[in-house]
Amino acid sequence: MIVTLTSFALPAPITREQARDIFLATAPTYRGVPGLLRKHYLLSEDGRTAGGVYFWTSRAAAEALYTDAWRAFVRGKYGTPPSVTYFDSPVVVDNVAQETLAGG
Known part of the structure; x- marks a missing residue:
């Protein structure tokens, strides 16, 4: 599995509520993206940095999203x-599914 971390400095701090509204508006963009297993949106505690943690089936799938257009x-x-x-993620601990997964 491939994990990517995206981040960007915001021009002005935003609140958690503002971030939630913005993220909910962009979330449909990521539904059904080939190879994307899960995305977690991120906001720093001071509201000055945002980003995401993405879980991918492969690097090629991730690279297909991170284009100049994106x-x-x-x-x-x-x-x-x-x-x-x-990042390469060779081992995943999933406490919800109560399993540990190891990649090949």
Whole structure:
């Protein structure tokens, strides 16, 4: 599994409630994206940084999302360019499903 961390500095701090409204408005964009298993939206405690943690089936699936068009969308929505960091996740502990998964 691939995990990506995206982040971007906001031009002005936002509240949790503002972030929730913004994130709910963009959430449908990510429904049904091939290879995307889950996305967690993030907001720093001071409201100055936002982003997301994405869980992917493969790096190719992740790279298919993070195009120039996606970067332009984020920049247009939040006023700042995003950074994207890729991580390999060889082991996952899932306490909801009560299992540990190991990738090949």
